[in-house]
Amino acid sequence: MSRPFLSVANLAVHFPTSDGLVRATDGLSYTLERGKTLGIVGESGSGKSVSSSAILGLHRGTNAQVSGEIWFDGTDLLSLSDEDMRRRRGKDVAMIFQDPLSALHPYYRVGDQISEAYLAHNQVSKRVARARTIEMLDRVGIPQPDRRVDDYPHQFSGGMRQRVMIAMALINDPILLIADEPTTALDVTVQAQILDLLQELQREFNTALIMITHDLGVIAEIADDVLVMYAGRAVEYGATRDLMTQPAMPYTWGLIQSIPDVTRSVDLPLRPIPGNPPSLLNQPPGCAFFARCEYAQFVPGDRCATTLPDLLPLSDGHLKRCHLDHDLASYAVVETGAI
Amino acid sequence: MIAYAIRRILVGIVLLLSMVLVVFVLFFASGNPAKSVCGKFCTPEKLTQVTKVYGYDQPITTQFGEFIQGLAVGRDYPVNDAYRAALEKSNPDLVIHCAAPCLGYSQHDAATVNADIAKYAPVTISIAVFAFIFWIFFGVFFGVLAAVFKGKWLDRILVGVTLVVYALPTFFVGTFLLQYVAIKWQLVPYPTYVSIADGGVGGWLVGLTLPALTLALFYMAAYVRITRAFVLESLSEDYIRTARAKGLTERVVLFKHGLRAALTPLLSMAGLDFAALLAGAVITESVFNYQGLGLLAVIANQNSDLPVLIGLVIVAGAAVIIMNILVDILYAFVDPRVRLR
Structure with a gap:
């Protein structure tokens, strides 16, 4: 039997603090095949970045408690030694971070920072690494790469900096790429360019891509599957088309409704989700979204407040974590929360 | 790059001139300077003589102009032309030429301020350099160590010990080292300053050990904590996560990426702290009775030797x-x- 290319099973990342245990991620499971894209969506603090960093083993050496399994290309990454994990980090699995200005070291030339990634995993001379770096800069669309290779990060524009980060992540031809909100810090026009570039490179190298974002627009554009996270847990997971057209969990529906749309009439206000995500410390026993949910009234009894719903499959195969029995459309929700 | 350096130097010169002006005005704002220079047992004759030697009867603008002139091209004492001309005939030895950059003349020491400072500066510079090397080396070393082992017992011990050392006053540490290390236990010879010319580098270093250590301990304690804070801050930056994500070894992450950014701000602090030491470590020099600029300042202050004080400032x-x-x-x-x- 063959395992999926990437299979995360029951992943939990907990941080012990003086105030108690922060459950940043709990019971997270998903799979991803080569050449495919998984979008992970959620608000800030929903555990998207924390869970993805666990794939690279970035929590090693910190006080985080990571449990579960991360099967990647036939090995459980969590069972690897620190040194074996380091060898795979940046080589087989690479990550692109949100703000390229702070993610690049201000004191070193971009060329040196990129070739450093190459030299860490290849026994080659600095000259070879430099040539490879220039080739990668050219590949990600930086003009005059042989000159820009000696520039410092502050001499690049935001979009160009993110291209540098992409070149750095892809220099070792990783088979899994994690992009942590790669376009959040960029102009809208540049966002589209970066997304196009990522997709193009993904096709070329047949890379599996995890796209972490809070922007459903980005997801709709590039993801094959979507995982919606809330308060450290998956609340809905399935094919992008199913999930976007038939959201089954009120939180997902809330996210979809709060996307600004240029074609929307200015008279129709956006519908933000009222309230804030709960603290990850001392989580209530029931559904984490309960306090903000407009649909909780349709669930009989106080099940939403007392029992955490399981992540269960729907008829079209996608998973939801919700006590509601029917489609969201069948409930009449009073328009509240609109500004 | 060169333009940047030149710009910085020009600004420095302007700053220096404004500082001289402020110092000058401050010292002359406190009434008749001739009276304080003349001292406790002042007679009308002596007061007249002091006034003539320094030209204190001239308007302050003229005095300032002559002081700046002295800094630029040098000047002669006594300042009063008629008095100097008379003195040149009767007693030419008492006419002093003070070469540029002339900081003044001390009648009390019968020497130019420059000569005074040149006499006392080597001790201060020696102590400062020795202490600086010691505190930077150990301060940064222990600071990095504490940051790397943050929260572990080594970190706690280092932080605790530095807190105690930092709180100890210099006169206490100095007196303790002198009393116990030098006199009671005789681990080192009784500290006296020996110039390199007299005792070679070895004798020079031995003579400096205790005073430099006294001075260095305080700064070292401060630098352990500062370094620790800077390293911890640097290690929490996003680019450190990027470095780890590249698959670099922890050693490279720490020493190449972490320390580079952490130690840069230390540069400016260390530069200024070192400069402050060059003005003389008053307490340390007093405790060990080393003839440095700090002691010179104390002596000049006791004698109301205004010219020396101006020069030192x-x-x-x-x-x-x-x-x-x-x-x-x-x-x-x-x-x-x-x-x-």
């Missing part, structure tokens, strides 16, 4: 300004972002 200020320029220029080499500004 200007030298101390100049040291700070020069170190500042040096640090700024060094910064441009260390931090690539500085160059564009």
Whole structure:
């Protein structure tokens, strides 16, 4: 039997603090095949970045408690030694971070920072690494790469900096790429360019891509599957088309409704989700979204407040974590929360 | 790059001149300077003589102009032309030429201020350099160690010990070292300053050990904590996560990526702290009775030797300004972002 290319099973990342245990991620499971894209969506603090960093083993050496399994290309990454994990980090699995200005070291030339990634995993001379770096800069669309290779990060524009980060992540031809909100810090026009570039490179190298974002627009554009996270847990997971057209969990529906749309009439206000995500410390026993949910009234009894719903499959195969029995459309929700 | 350096130096010169002006005005704002220089057992004859030697009867603008002139090209004492001309005939030895950059003349010491400072400066510079090397080396070393082992027992011990050392007053540490290390236990010979010319590098170093240690301990304690804080801050930056994500070894992450950014701000602090030491470590020099600039200042103060005090303040200020320029220029080499500004 063959395992999926990437299979995360029951992943939990907990941080012990003086105030108690922060459950940043709990019971997270998903799979991803080569050449495919998984979008992970959620608000800030929903555990998207924390869970993805666990794939690279970035929590090693910190006080985080990571449990579960991360099967990647036939090995459980969590069972690897620190040194074996380091060898795979940046080589087989690479990550692109949100703000390229702070993610690049201000004191070193971009060329040196990129070739450093190459030299860490290849026994080659600095000259070879430099040539490879220039080739990668050219590949990600930086003009005059042989000159820009000696520039410092502050001499690049935001979009160009993110291209540098992409070149750095892809220099070792990783088979899994994690992009942590790669376009959040960029102009809208540049966002589209970066997304196009990522997709193009993904096709070329047949890379599996995890796209972490809070922007459903980005997801709709590039993801094959979507995982919606809330308060450290998956609340809905399935094919992008199913999930976007038939959201089954009120939180997902809330996210979809709060996307600004240029074609929307200015008279129709956006519908933000009222309230804030709960603290990850001392989580209530029931559904984490309960306090903000407009649909909780349709669930009989106080099940939403007392029992955490399981992540269960729907008829079209996608998973939801919700006590509601029917489609969201069948409930009449009073328009509240609109500004 | 060169334009940047030149700009910094020009600003430094302007700063230096303004500082001299302020010092000058401050010292002359406190009434008749001739009276304080004349001292406790002042007679009308002596007062007249002091006034003539220093030209205190001239308007303050003229005095300032002559002082600046002395800094630029040198000047002669006594300042009063008629008095000097008469003295040249009767007693030419009492006419003093003070070469540029002339900081003044001390009648009390019968020497130019420059000669005074030149006599006392080697001790201060020796102690400062020795202490500086010691505190930077151990301060940064223990600071990095504490940061790497943050929260572990080694970190706690280092932080605790530095807190105690930092709280100990210099006169206590100095007296303790002198009483116990030198006199009671005789681990080192009784500290006296020996110049390199007299005792060679070995004798020079041995003579400096205790006073330099006294001075260095305090700064070392401060630098352990500062370094620790800077390293911890640097290690929490996003680019450290990027470095780890590249698959670099922890050693490279810490020493290449972490320390580079952490130690850069230390550069400016260390430069200024060193400059401050050049003005003389008053307490340390007093405890060990080392003839340094700090002691010179104490003596000059006791004798109301105004010219020496002015000279010392200007030298101390100049040291700070020069170190500042040096640090700024060094910064441009260390931090690539500085160059564009």
